[in-house]
Amino acid sequence: MKKLTGKPVFSGTAIGRISVLMKKDESIKRAHIDDVEGEQSRVMTAKEQAQKELQVLYEKAVQEVGEAGAMIFDVHQMMLDDDDYLDSIKNIIALENVNAEYAVATTGDNFAAMFAEMDDEYMKARAADVQDISSRLIRVLQGKEQANMDGDDPVIVVAEDLAPSETVQMDKSKVLAFVTRFGSSNSHTAILARTMNIPALITVDYDESINGKMGVVDGKTGWLIIDPDEETLSHYREEQRLEEEKRILLREMRGKETVTKSGKKIKLYANIGSPSDVASVLQNDADGIGLFRSEFIYLDKSNYPTEEEQFQAYKAAVQNMAGKTVIIRTLDIGADKQVDYFGMDKEENPAMGYRAIRICLDRIDLFKTQLRALFRASAFGKVAIMYPMIISVSEVLQIKKIVEEVKAELRDMGILFDEELEQGIMIETPAAAMISDLLAKEVDFFSIGTNDLTQYTLAIDRQNAKLDPIYDAHHEAVLRMIQMVVDNAHKEGIWAGICGELGADQELTERFVEMGVDELSVTPTFVLPIRKVIRDIE
Amino acid sequence: MVSFNYVIKDELGIHARPAGMLVKEAGALTSEITLDKAGKKGSAKKIFGVMGLGVKCGEEITVTVEGDSEEADAAVMKAFFENNL
Numbered sequence: 001m002k003k004l005t006g007k008p009v010f011s012g013t014a015i016g017r018i019s020v021l022m023k024k025d026e027s028i029k030r031a032h033i034d035d036v037e038g039e040q041s042r043v044m045t046a047k048e049q050a051q052k053e054l055q056v057l058y059e060k061a062v063q064e065v066g067e068a069g070a071m072i073f074d075v076h077q078m079m080l081d082d083d084d085y086l087d088s089i090k091n092i093i094a095l096e097n098v099n100a101e102y103a104v105a106t107t108g109d110n111f112a113a114m115f116a117e118m119d120d121e122y123m124k125a126r127a128a129d130v131q132d133i134s135s136r137l138i139r140v141l142q143g144k145e146q147a148n149m150d151g152d153d154p155v156i157v158v159a160e161d162l163a164p165s166e167t168v169q170m171d172k173s174k175v176l177a178f179v180t181r182f183g184s185s186n187s188h189t190a191i192l193a194r195t196m197n198i199p200a201l202i203t204v205d206y207d208e209s210i211n212g213k214m215g216v217v218d219g220k221t222g223w224l225i226i227d228p229d230e231e232t233l234s235h236y237r238e239e240q241r242l243e244e245e246k247r248i249l250l251r252e253m254r255g256k257e258t259v260t261k262s263g264k265k266i267k268l269y270a271n272i273g274s275p276s277d278v279a280s281v282l283q284n285d286a287d288g289i290g291l292f293r294s295e296f297i298y299l300d301k302s303n304y305p306t307e308e309e310q311f312q313a314y315k316a317a318v319q320n321m322a323g324k325t326v327i328i329r330t331l332d333i334g335a336d337k338q339v340d341y342f343g344m345d346k347e348e349n350p351a352m353g354y355r356a357i358r359i360c361l362d363r364i365d366l367f368k369t370q371l372r373a374l375f376r377a378s379a380f381g382k383v384a385i386m387y388p389m390i391i392s393v394s395e396v397l398q399i400k401k402i403v404e405e406v407k408a409e410l411r412d413m414g415i416l417f418d419e420e421l422e423q424g425i426m427i428e429t430p431a432a433a434m435i436s437d438l439l440a441k442e443v444d445f446f447s448i449g450t451n452d453l454t455q456y457t458l459a460i461d462r463q464n465a466k467l468d469p470i471y472d473a474h475h476e477a478v479l480r481m482i483q484m485v486v487d488n489a490h491k492e493g494i495w496a497g498i499c500g501e502l503g504a505d506q507e508l509t510e511r512f513v514e515m516g517v518d519e520l521s522v523t524p525t526f527v528l529p530i531r532k533v534i535r536d537i538e
Numbered sequence: 539m540v541s542f543n544y545v546i547k548d549e550l551g552i553h554a555r556p557a558g559m560l561v562k563e564a565g566a567l568t569s570e571i572t573l574d575k576a577g578k579k580g581s582a583k584k585i586f587g588v589m590g591l592g593v594k595c596g597e598e599i600t601v602t603v604e605g606d607s608e609e610a611d612a613a614v615m616k617a618f619f620e621n622n623l
Contacts, residue, residue, distance in 0.1 A: 082586045
């Protein structure tokens with residue numbers, strides 16, 4: 001067994017025989033010619049033949065990957081029709097008295113270099129398109145037929161690089177995965193692999209001796225495993241089975257309501273940590289975002305993020321969610337998340353230290369900057385704000401006072417925001433749970449952070465592996481607290497949800513629904529499995 | 539001669555697909571149509587003319603239209619950029 005590593009451009013698992021596409025000998029010989037016009041007209045005839053082939057490929061690609069994906073073959077036809085490209089070929093033939101093949105190869109190299117020199121990854125990758133049309137033209141000039149994949153069984157296709165025309169010519173029912181030595185995540189192979197839903201790896205350094213051997217492509221880790229042993233094979237067969245289950249689930253559960261058989265609706269939201277996770281939220285069809293951790297905007301920076309910077313990031317996420325609820329949690333720096341420029345002292349016990357809302361209520365300017373950005377973003381969709389680490393009513397009153405100041409400033413400046421914006425708090429300390437009856441009078445919703453609530457309630461440090469044996473995620477104390485929080489919320493007519501890891505625990509889903517929990521916010525990939533569990537509850 | 543400026547909003551800039559569409563759209567018009575990015579020029583009727591400029595998101599180009607029906611053709615081009623790029 002041997003393992004090669006590359007960069008995955010599309011995830012998934014493939015198991016099958018490896019087929020290495022050997023590059024045909026494409027060396028172009030320079031030859032002297034006297035009949036310039038004859039050679040030039042050979043180019044024009046070949047060009048028309050090449051365009052006909054491309055038209056066929058275009059139509060095939062429309063069937064297989066849709067019009068958007070097929071457009072590249074339309075662009076290839078235009079490239080072949082471009083006067084600059086054709087004039088360059090004809091000029092080289094005339095000036096150097098050389099054969100058409102050589103003139104095409106030279107022109108192709110020059111035009112490809114123009115793209116390769118651009119300072120943009122996408123445009124650089126277009127050099128491959130120019131090489132692709134030039135090879136096509138040369139092949140037609142040489143009177144050769146288009147290559148086809150032979151063999152009957154589906155294979156893992158391994159190649160130096162795949163031109164778009166090569167990928168589309170392949171019989172898709174015979175391709176399990178693409179693996180290339182070159183290529184970029186912007187290459188058409190990558191794009192087509194994504195559209196076709198098959199795993200693809202790039203930058204894999206292989207040698208041709210792997211041809212014909214059994215292989216496994218792991219589109220998560222980027223591995224190409226050659227001659228896998230029985231244990232590895234059975235592991236990946238299981239992976240494939242799980243992927244298939246997921247696909248079926250995705251098909252069945254997407255677009256369905258999150259509702260029990262007796263008609264109780266649950267808000268099934270997703271937890272995310274950066275605006276780029278929104279894609280995964282939409283893909284997994286969550287009803288909204290229940291916990292958008294705003295730390296991303298503070299981490300990996302050398303200085304405080306500006307209001308504008310924050311506003312743009314929140315706005316992008318809110319707009320992409322197109323009217324669905326986005327609950328953004330204000331800064332939760334401290335504890336296990338430290339940022340140098342905050343200049344905080346080292347603490348003995350950071351989990352119980354200077355963190356989250358405690359920093360915000362101490363450094364009000366910092367807090368106001370974030371609040372202003374959040375309120376401004378609320379003009380672009382449905383934003384809700386949630387405050388972490390609350391232990392008392394007076395904290396909530398302080399927050400509300402600051403929020404009113406921020407709102408007044410925005411109104412004075414004529415900046416639009418959502419006047420109805422909902423504000424809630426995290427219930428993650430036993431203190432907040434115990435006084436949730438009082439807190440419920442002051443806020444619009446509760447979101448129970450079970451990770452911290454459990455560690456504070458059980459007095460078990462989550463980072464200490466030695467304590468794992470006595471850590472009970474389903475501890476009755478925590479479950480009773482959840483019940484208490486939900487009941488107190490409902491007494492005041494507000495909703496209560498769970499955004500901690502427990503929310504995604506399928507063993508507890510039914511119990512949470514019975515408790516009256518209104519919302520569950522989970523990692524995007526858990527949304528559809530949980531939806532299925534909820535839809536099966538009476 | 540009519541000209542207008544346009545800032546590209548498409549994330550990938552003038553990438554292959556809209557470039558192809560642009561060449562088709564411009565090719566159907568009678569006017570000469572030139573794109574200018576910071577002094578670098580290319581014909582809107584040629585795919586290499588368009589893609590060769592390597593226009594990225596956020597960059598501004600000047601579109602110049604010259605011919606008998608330049609007013610109408612410029613309007614067509616403007617609409618094209620607004621809808622596709």
